[in-house]
Amino acid sequence: MRASPADIESICLSLPEVELGISWGDRPTYKVPRGAKGRGFLLYRAPGKTAIDPVSGDMFTDLLVIQVADEMTKRTLVQDPQSPFFTIDHFNGYNAVLVQESRLGELERDQLVEIIADAWATKAPPRLVREYFANR
Template sequence: MKDLDELALAMPQAEKQVSDDGRPTYSVHGKFFCFHRTRRPDAVDPETGERLDDVLVFRVADLGEKEIMLADDRGVFFTTPHWNGYSAVLMRIPSLGRIDREELRDLVAEAWLTRAQKRVAKAWLAEEGIEEDGRG
């Protein structure tokens, strides 16, 4: 979570809000790109049936990107019926340890790009040396 916090806040104009129970939401221009979700009835532990308390939500570019991520053999990303038709993937906090920092950085950057203003995104992509059409 420390890496997530650092990487998310490194994105231009990113802000962090923390709920009363300590759950962060990372946003840009008032729109979330990643957040720690509260317990919900659609995400339960398959062994205990209890609602999961450790789920992160990341915005993704589109539903095609979502499907690619969900097909990852590692099983890091998942979704629930609540998120059907919505460009976002879910990940449990313990799964952060199953991806390296560079992959987490890419995940955060891609999520941020879905919400950042076009001029801000374009400037960041140019600064990073990334072609706009090669971002996802």
């Protein structure tokens, strides 16, 4: 089954201790753990001058920022010509990839689940990560 933007919420909220909050001022962000110590792992990015569609020249309006474990994971995702993931100069040195919600259908839902679970694991408390992956 192909992924869709509607899958984001269900995947994120199926992970332990996740809540939808706000970060970067006013951006909806899935965080772990719930509460004041929550750290964002998936953010709905506002359109901005640093993220321009190279084809149309317009600002992207449907970007997700998804955390990744490290630079190697980031490179693997963005260098695959079949992948909808990419990066921009603004994210140099930052372990995250971008993807347009409108391109999520290029992924299988299971692939998106894996990418989001890995993003969650970069920010979740170690005990929660161990328990989650032990029970999968």
